[in-house]
Amino acid sequence: ILNVEQSPQSLHVQEGDSTNFTCSFPSSNFYALHWYRWETAKSPEALFVMTLNGDEKKKGRISATLNTKEGYSYLYIKGSQPEDSATYLCARIYGSSNTGKLIFGQGTTLQVKP
Amino acid sequence: DTAVSQTPKYLVTQMGNDKSIKCEQNLGHDTMYWYKQDSKKFLKIMFSYNNKELIINETVPNRFSPKSPDKAHLNLHINSLELGDSAVYFCASRQRDSGRGYTFGSGTRLTVV
Numbered sequence: 001i002l003n004v005e006q007s008p009q010s011l012h013v014q015e016g017d018s019t020n021f022t023c024s025f026p027s028s029n030f031y032a033l034h035w036y037r038w039e040t041a042k043s044p045e046a047l048f049v050m051t052l053n054g055d056e057k058k059k060g061r062i063s064a065t066l067n068t069k070e071g072y073s074y075l076y077i078k079g080s081q082p083e084d085s086a087t088y089l090c091a092r093i094y095g096s097s098n099t100g101k102l103i104f105g106q107g108t109t110l111q112v113k114p
Numbered sequence: 115d116t117a118v119s120q121t122p123k124y125l126v127t128q129m130g131n132d133k134s135i136k137c138e139q140n141l142g143h144d145t146m147y148w149y150k151q152d153s154k155k156f157l158k159i160m161f162s163y164n165n166k167e168l169i170i171n172e173t174v175p176n177r178f179s180p181k182s183p184d185k186a187h188l189n190l191h192i193n194s195l196e197l198g199d200s201a202v203y204f205c206a207s208r209q210r211d212s213g214r215g216y217t218f219g220s221g222t223r224l225t226v227v
Binding site: 034036047049091099 | 147172
């Protein structure tokens with residue numbers, strides 16, 4: 001089954017709080033995991049592409065980790081700001097690099113209150 | 115300069131009509147995709163082309179037909195539109211084996227009345 005699960009579905013935090021969300025996926029035949037940020041009325045924007053077990057990636061206050069053996073990835077936001085409010089999508093590649101499909105989770109919607 | 119551009123942004127049409135959505139990317143990517151955002155806001159893969167060759171064709175009605183005249187363009191033609199086709203359709207592109215994520219267009223909101 002091609003499935004990617006994200007939790008929680010939505011999250012409300014205060015400005016300055018740190019937060020994290022989870023992406024889980026079948027670990028067999030893993031190729032790559034993507035994280036995207038999707039602001040309202042805009043298009044999804046790539047944050048990270050992760051391929052190796054134990055990968056850690058960072059972009060400013062946002063970071064992500066990957067565990068391919070147990071099939072999960074965490075996204076962390078340190079010191080959330082109102083501009084971090086968006087839906088965060090994770091997606092797993094099923095198949096090969098050449099012909100693989102990027103299958104998305106349902107997203108975690110983050111609302112940061114000033 | 116828009117990297118992945120879709121036209122039109124909004125499309126309202128009657129049931130039974132045939133319509134097309136165009137997508138162009140100026141990034142030099144070799145692979146392009148069509149995704150449909152369903153009622154639960156999931157992004158679902160529909161088609162993918164690599165250098166004008168169809169490589170992914172999900173189970174979608176055959177009323178949907180992608181056409182790629184060159185690697186910078188991937189258009190989506192829909193015949194005999196039905197109410198259930200109403201959705202937001204996203205085009206995306208990437209360079210295979212670049213290690214980078216997909217670049218998405220801004221979406222086309224199709225409403226069938």
